[in-house]
Amino acid sequence: MITIDKLNLHYDRTAGYNTGKKTGKNKASTQVIFDLSLTISEGEKVAIIGPSGAGKSSLLHHLYQTLQNRAALCSQRQGLVDNLSIYHNIFMGALARHHWLFNLVNLIRPFKQDLNNITALCQQLELDQPLTKKVDKLSGGQRQRVALARALYQQQDIFIGDEPFSALDPLMTSRLLESVLAQHNSVIMVMHDRELAMSAFDRVIALDKGRLVFDSKQQHVDQQQITKLFQTSAVA
Numbered sequence: 001m002i003t004i005d006k007l008n009l010h011y012d013r014t015a016g017y018n019t020g021k022k023t024g025k026n027k028a029s030t031q032v033i034f035d036l037s038l039t040i041s042e043g044e045k046v047a048i049i050g051p052s053g054a055g056k057s058s059l060l061h062h063l064y065q066t067l068q069n070r071a072a073l074c075s076q077r078q079g080l081v082d083n084l085s086i087y088h089n090i091f092m093g094a095l096a097r098h099h100w101l102f103n104l105v106n107l108i109r110p111f112k113q114d115l116n117n118i119t120a121l122c123q124q125l126e127l128d129q130p131l132t133k134k135v136d137k138l139s140g141g142q143r144q145r146v147a148l149a150r151a152l153y154q155q156q157d158i159f160i161g162d163e164p165f166s167a168l169d170p171l172m173t174s175r176l177l178e179s180v181l182a183q184h185n186s187v188i189m190v191m192h193d194r195e196l197a198m199s200a201f202d203r204v205i206a207l208d209k210g211r212l213v214f215d216s217k218q219q220h221v222d223q224q225q226i227t228k229l230f231q232t233s234a235v236a
Contacts, residue, residue, distance in 0.1 A: 001042045001158075001186060002066055009033035009058050009210075032058045034210045035124065042205050045187045047197035050207035051230055056190045057162050061187055064160045068108070071158035074151035076166075080143060082136035087136055090118050093153030121149050125176060141167040144186065148176070157183040163192050174200075194226060 003206060010029045032055045035189055040046055040063075048056050057076065064073045072093070080089050088107060091114060097102050097221055106114055125145045129138065143169045152158065159180055165173040173193065177200055181187055191197040198221045205213035206229055214225060 001040050002163040003039040005037050007036045007042040014038050015185040032210050036212050045202045047201040048190045049194055049197050054207040060162050060190050068147045072154035072156040073160040074148050074164040076162045081100040084133050087131040090149045090153050125149055159187045161189040162173040163190050181193045
């Protein structure tokens, strides 16, 4: 599905984006990924873990930029439009599937089928709110589920998520993660819950200070090694 070889990423603090190229003498550029090589095959469910600042989000967004024609992204930034409704924000996930005229009409006067589909999706995500409610009136956990619903409404084979459940309680996280894994052929997800990452995914990779330090199939995950990684990072 994707192979990267000796990837180096730099974050430009002035422009606010990642680039694979150095920016000369620009001191505003910081390297965040170092010589990282990785292959992810079709059908794999991969969790990315690591301490804060390890480069997880940078790697994830690089993977999305490579796979975006086939993948849906649920980002930490969410990208919701605050003055629009739950319905409108979720339907945006389907814009690429339809002609612009269909989208325009549907955004002004929603079609029954789309209303039904989005209602069912919200029920699946335990989002019990009127579809007409503006997202700026929602809690953090509710907003996160709207962003997740929009990603799911893209109906892509590959799901890429950057801690998409961080504002939810553990039981709801477990239920929704199971649903996301079941609906997608391939999943690549940054997880803050290490235990869930090790139990729910086929494969776990760990980053530390921009380097790949751990890559293992679920049945071979060394919990002591992962615990040591986070303890060492906390001390440092």
